[in-house]
Amino acid sequence: xxTAEFEKSIEGLEVELSDSRAGLPIEMDARDISVxxxxxxxxxxxxxxxxxxxxxxxxxxxGCGKSTFIRTLNRLHELIPGxxxxxxxxxxxxxxxxxxxxxxxxxxxxxxxxQKPNPFPSMTIRGNVLSGLKLSGMxxxxxxxxxxxxxxxxxxxxxxxxxxxxxxxxxxxxxQQRLVIARALAVxxxxxxxxxxxxxxxxxxxxxxxxTIRELSKEITIIIVTHNMQQAVRVSDYTAFFLAAENExxxxxxxxxxxxxxxxxxDQRTLDYVNGRFG
Amino acid sequence: MTTMLFDSEKIQSLRTxxxxxxxxxRTPKFTWSVALAVVIPxxxxxxxxxxxxxxxxxxxxxxxxxxxxxxxxxxAAVSKGKNGVADAFIYVLAIGGSIFSLVxxxxxxxxxxxxxxxxxxxxFLTQNNFYISPSxxxxxxxxxxxxxxxxxxxxxxxxxxxxxxxxxxxxxxxxRGRAVPYVRFFVQAMSGVPSVVAGLFILTVLILTGAMGPSxxxxxxxxxILMLPTVARTAEEVLRxxxxxLRTGALALGSTRARTVLQVVLPAAKTGxxxxxxxxxxxxxxxxxxxxxxxxxxxxxxxxxxxSPIAALPTYIxxxxxxxxxxxxxxxxxxxxxxxxxxxxxxVIARIIGRGKVK
Ligand SMILES: Nc1ncnc2c1ncn2[C@@H]1O[C@H](COP(=O)(O)OP(=O)(O)OP(=O)(O)O)[C@@H](O)[C@H]1O
Ligand SMILES: [Mg+2]
Numbered sequence: 001x002x003t004a005e006f007e008k009s010i011e012g013l014e015v016e017l018s019d020s021r022a023g024l025p026i027e028m029d030a031r032d033i034s035v036x037x038x039x040x041x042x043x044x045x046x047x048x049x050x051x052x053x054x055x056x057x058x059x060x061x062x063g064c065g066k067s068t069f070i071r072t073l074n075r076l077h078e079l080i081p082g083x084x085x086x087x088x089x090x091x092x093x094x095x096x097x098x099x100x101x102x103x104x105x106x107x108x109x110x111x112x113x114x115q116k117p118n119p120f121p122s123m124t125i126r127g128n129v130l131s132g133l134k135l136s137g138m139x140x141x142x143x144x145x146x147x148x149x150x151x152x153x154x155x156x157x158x159x160x161x162x163x164x165x166x167x168x169x170x171x172x173x174x175x176q177q178r179l180v181i182a183r184a185l186a187v188x189x190x191x192x193x194x195x196x197x198x199x200x201x202x203x204x205x206x207x208x209x210x211x212t213i214r215e216l217s218k219e220i221t222i223i224i225v226t227h228n229m230q231q232a233v234r235v236s237d238y239t240a241f242f243l244a245a246e247n248e249x250x251x252x253x254x255x256x257x258x259x260x261x262x263x264x265x266x267d268q269r270t271l272d273y274v275n276g277r278f279g
Numbered sequence: 280m281t282t283m284l285f286d287s288e289k290i291q292s293l294r295t296x297x298x299x300x301x302x303x304x305r306t307p308k309f310t311w312s313v314a315l316a317v318v319i320p321x322x323x324x325x326x327x328x329x330x331x332x333x334x335x336x337x338x339x340x341x342x343x344x345x346x347x348x349x350x351x352x353x354x355a356a357v358s359k360g361k362n363g364v365a366d367a368f369i370y371v372l373a374i375g376g377s378i379f380s381l382v383x384x385x386x387x388x389x390x391x392x393x394x395x396x397x398x399x400x401x402x403f404l405t406q407n408n409f410y411i412s413p414s415x416x417x418x419x420x421x422x423x424x425x426x427x428x429x430x431x432x433x434x435x436x437x438x439x440x441x442x443x444x445x446x447x448x449x450x451x452x453x454x455r456g457r458a459v460p461y462v463r464f465f466v467q468a469m470s471g472v473p474s475v476v477a478g479l480f481i482l483t484v485l486i487l488t489g490a491m492g493p494s495x496x497x498x499x500x501x502x503x504i505l506m507l508p509t510v511a512r513t514a515e516e517v518l519r520x521x522x523x524x525l526r527t528g529a530l531a532l533g534s535t536r537a538r539t540v541l542q543v544v545l546p547a548a549k550t551g552x553x554x555x556x557x558x559x560x561x562x563x564x565x566x567x568x569x570x571x572x573x574x575x576x577x578x579x580x581x582x583x584x585x586x587s588p589i590a591a592l593p594t595y596i597x598x599x600x601x602x603x604x605x606x607x608x609x610x611x612x613x614x615x616x617x618x619x620x621x622x623x624x625x626x627v628i629a630r631i632i633g634r635g636k637v638k
Pocket of ligand 2: 067115195
């Protein structure tokens, strides 16, 4: 990125951070996040605050670093060999990367749903929903209620209520995705990261998930990556637009209330992107 | 209202951000607890080792290991909370296990070098055993003929066992023909064949019938019987790990089954297949019994693999170890060292081939 371009992106930020988020209680605050894979820098200076109980959509063309960014928010990024990072992510008043923070605790509180459904194939449907409790050693009573509640929230209950003990591998791709959403909810995360959770779903399940997201955002903070502009508009309160020039690190071009980003973007590139003119 | 100011200083600081690995930072508390958890059990165990008459292995197993586990558990509980305790146990057991096997391996190699190096010299590596009697001094004679023999025999067995083994694995995982259960059963059964039985089989079928004399070729066939199940089973495991999506992906591009296997599945499994080959080689290279039965031995250098008894390192070692002369035993150690080094070289070559580049 040229200096001019870089300053331009910064200039945008200066105004936006005085947007309506400034006064809200912040659940998580990513500050100046830069990311490297080996020597290659793939993200530069990303700063996004995530207000409590809101939905933030991350949009941008393929390969600009949205998945990479979201994985820095619950310390999954560090599992990749060669990964490096600068900046901080504030959560519960502390940098999640400070040495006295237990990454297990972070990943329990900050749940994640991945692009590809990844249910545990050898477990039953019920076993999958409850697997987080087992793996994290978390104690919650009334497992039957948890199973029903989370499967309902994920819009899967009616399809599986008669075969909760069937193997999860038997479900269709879309059903599997809803199953892993239920699984993520069962451990009661405070933040839910969703990386294109609907890319494998039909329109009906997608709508169901979107309803779920809206419903959940009354309780928890959600960060969702999506390539579906309508979806971003429908579910999110805030939007951040990522962009990367060829072989350059990605950065946030513009961010702010979703209505502004889609209705009245400041940057020409944002306007083009949200109107489907490139990317 | 908080307004973040992006002045030129801020911009500079962003541009000069250095890649870091914050997850590698440790709290002082963590560092201290780990240090104490390592030092205290070691000191206590050291006391029992040197100041008491309790045998060393008992000290290690009954005193040191439990103490170390306890210390690691306490250290983890102090520095990371109860979540860390199970991790710490696994850590200690994993490290302990690795150290244990390393110690055994290293003491083996050290013994081998200490005893073997006495024999190894240029002449030892380049000469054969002709004109040498068991009592000849170490300056004369060598194992070059046996090295050549071992390489020939292993090479012949690889020519047979690798194609057949990989083809078997492909039949089981890719062709998935009707005979799969029987094939798998046979391979399984074959892997239980003792090496002496493989030798006996070749002896009865090929040598006693007069079809051929003792030779590298007969030895290679006996080795192949032993190598085949290892190659086939390991290759099968590896191919099984290749995700089904890869196969359907290739088929959906109009690929034939054969091309799917050759151009997509096998390349994806390349490192694993090389491992299968390496394991197969390692399985046979030191086998002595079949060679005693079917290759005979020789003191001269033999180049013809088909119709002459031939020396190999295992039979050379076998022949010398039994001699009542110290120099002969030393020669055996030297040959054992050479054998290990050959195996190591073969491993390295296989690894280099296996690494390859993405096309
Ligand atoms: N494990 C990795 N090792 C090296 N480079 C990687 C790795 N993962 C991602 N990258 C690189 O980082 C950049 C950002 O990738 P990322 O997956 O975050 O993009 P994305 O915005 O999520 O794209 P998409 O919308 O297609 O999912 C890409 O250039 C990619 O090549
Ligand atoms: Mg992605």
